[in-house]
Amino acid sequence: xxxxxxxxxxxxxxxxxxxxxxxxxxATHQLNEDIRDKELRLIGSGGEQLGIxxxxxxxxIADEKGMDLVKISPQANPPVCKLMDYGKFxxxxxxxxxxxxxxxxxxxxxxxxxxxGIDVGDFNVKLKNAQKFLTEGNRVKVSVRFRGREMxxxxxxxxxxxxxxxxxxxxxxxDKGAKLEGRNMSMFxxxxx
Numbered sequence: 001x002x003x004x005x006x007x008x009x010x011x012x013x014x015x016x017x018x019x020x021x022x023x024x025x026x027a028t029h030q031l032n033e034d035i036r037d038k039e040l041r042l043i044g045s046g047g048e049q050l051g052i053x054x055x056x057x058x059x060x061i062a063d064e065k066g067m068d069l070v071k072i073s074p075q076a077n078p079p080v081c082k083l084m085d086y087g088k089f090x091x092x093x094x095x096x097x098x099x100x101x102x103x104x105x106x107x108x109x110x111x112x113x114x115x116x117g118i119d120v121g122d123f124n125v126k127l128k129n130a131q132k133f134l135t136e137g138n139r140v141k142v143s144v145r146f147r148g149r150e151m152x153x154x155x156x157x158x159x160x161x162x163x164x165x166x167x168x169x170x171x172x173x174x175d176k177g178a179k180l181e182g183r184n185m186s187m188f189x190x191x192x193x
Contacts, residue, residue, distance in 0.1 A: 143186035
């Protein structure tokens with residue numbers, strides 16, 4: 001008895017399945033019966049050229065080999081279709097995307113907040129934290145918050161930020177210098193390459 005493989009359906013065919021469920025992921029390729037071109041170029045599962053033929057003939061060949069017919073280049077003239085196991089293709093594509101996401105590093109902006117009257121011990125703790133963030137490859141926003149009468153002495157905050165940047169100079173570059181915005185004065189540091 002011949003084994004019957006389930007054939008992939010396109011999202012257009014599976015919009016409302018039993019119980020009103022719908023498709024979550026939308027395929028970007030046209031599959032099997034959705035391919036309605038008069039003629040197309042067919043490529044075998046091993047990459048060999050099988051020639052130019054009608055869509056019905058290509059679908060018949062796909063059925064005989066137990067594979068799916070997938071349109072991989074719709075802009076070509078004639079469109080290019082390939083015989084492949086589409087389920088296996090989607091699985092491997094998902095694995096590659098997951099691996100790529102795992103290997104990429106997202107640069108975050110970490111924030112260090114201080115007040116103009118910060119003591120030496122607290123300043124050193126904030127400095128160590130900023131240096132740790134920078135060595136991990138993240139950007140750091142250092143800000144000084146002025147409250148009440150402290151607004152009259154913004155020069156103290158500027159000196160504090162300059163001292164902070166000087167202490168981090170060997171591992172970081174100053175992206176944006178100290179700038180007063182409302183009651184906050186901030187600067188951005190990024191790690192040296």
